[in-house]
Amino acid sequence: MEKNDTPKLDDLDFAILSYLQQDGRMSFTVIAEKLKVSIGTIRTRFNKLIEDGTINIVGRVNPENVGFHAYAHIAVFVRPASLNEKIAQKILKMPEVSFLAMTSGDYDLEVDVMCRDNDHLVRFIDDLAKIEGVHQTKTTMYFKVYKYAQPDLGLLK
Template identity: 30%
Template sequence: MAVDALDTRILRLLIEQPRTSVREYARILGVARGTVQARIDRLERDGVITGTGPVLSPAALGHPVLAFVHVEVTQGHLDEVGDALASVPEIVEAFSITGGGDLLTRVVARDAGHLEDVIQRLIQLPGVVRTRTEIALRERVAHRMLPLVESVARGEERRPGAGSAHR
């Protein structure tokens, strides 16, 4: 989906000032409230905007340890293991991957002992062969989307076959 300059400005406001009203966004942007609302509705419908809820901090919820756990699965059991991962509350994300393992999970824990307990729970799931864990030491780039949105809007996103001018 193409994102134009107005969409980018709206997305920036939604990211930077999420509690502001559509009426106030329209005033800031100098466009009609109906235009802003129609753009937001289209961005939601097209799947660009996927949620509007608060972003929560696992650390503030008492889970400051972040680990990435690679899970190797018995052939033919990926779906069952993937479904079982949803029953583990400390798993905040899970992805099917290529490379060293079948699934990559993002796990939060209260401390190292709790992380070990979570890993032991994963190992006991039917279809799990082994796990490999990497503990995050420090976040270097927080989750962000605005630089990507702005890049797409400017047409700077690298396309297959394009030169290397924008590395």
Template identity: 30%
Template sequence: MDLDHTDLAIVRELQTDGRLTYETLAQRVGLSRPATRMRVQRLLDSGAVRVVAIVHPAVRGLTATAHLAIGTRGEAAPVAREIAAMPQAPFVTLTGGQRPVMAELRTAGFSELDRAIERIRSLPGVRSVDPLITTRHLKDPYLLTDEPAVDHLDDVDEKILDELERDGRLPFAELAERAGLSAGATRARTLRLLEGGVAKVVALVRPDVLGIGFLCGFAVRLQGPTDDVAARLASWERVSYLSTCIGRAELVGTISAGSLGSVLATLEEMRACAEVREVESWLHLELVKERYDLGAAHS
């Protein structure tokens, strides 16, 4: 799908706040409200952009996260599809690297995480599974890294979240009808949930749509303390995701860039850091799955 500068501006605004009103969005991109609405609908209909609510994992009881590097015997795609069918796996890719499949798992505690990893190890075609266990999320375009400020959710709150996970731009009037409340009460509850960090409504976009068609994963082994170098890497624009972890490395992350040259330059800058002992990297070649509406599977 070919996007012009105005389309790209709309996408970037929705990545920051997927529930921006058409009036506000129109003002920011310099279009009329009807023209803006038409462009947004075209983006959604194309499948290149999805606007959804991403609920904080802690709210869903998903307290354990791991990144898996998976070696295969024979073709990797069937293995990736099997893992993508697991409700605990929100993110699965085929890669160019030593391990051809990378996956993220989110589970309700480490016992469930261990069972999910063992299930992957038992899949036909899986040769090896090397997990990195996340200890702290430092940067994520989708994940809310701070703990939610809302302590208690009732059944109506859960219904609102479920509906927004399916369609993040659902109008308040329609959301109210589904939740069984007035439009005003629904709006108040929704804003409480969003402002309290329970969920974030964002646009999920195919990387090639934004001209950042190269995604490179990396794992960094450090010498000395982690915090300073982790904060430095998280501040880099091309580093779109970063977590501390336990396993073969202390940091795991993603570089998003418009060219292989930019990916290489970022990796070289990373290797030049005095605290960095080793950088392992891989290119994400095909996004097999990216879904974060995992609450129903764990409720």
């Protein structure tokens, strides 16, 4: 599959994904029973979804429960704009980064970070500001996260 090709998913694939979003540890046996198909069908489809990059298996932790108490959104203004990709590649390598995207609008890159505490966050912002081409940053602290979720697949229907 070409990198830019979107995998072709059918109703069974979406049903499997929905069950896994509810409980990532749900067994193939349970999913097969709920969908009235064989375990082999679920296993084959699951493996295809992993191979084509539709899903990956991770253990999502609650940042607060494991010691990350400074969670922030940082808008990054890049000058000249031709450095966006180069700067994004450097930011990708920073372990505090939980989300990174190129944006349209007032700023060029959007970065979410999880840091141990405010001192750690300040050091991160200082390191970010030292990257060549980072013209300005604007940080918004998240005091309390009310929802952190994957997309609701039901919205595609």
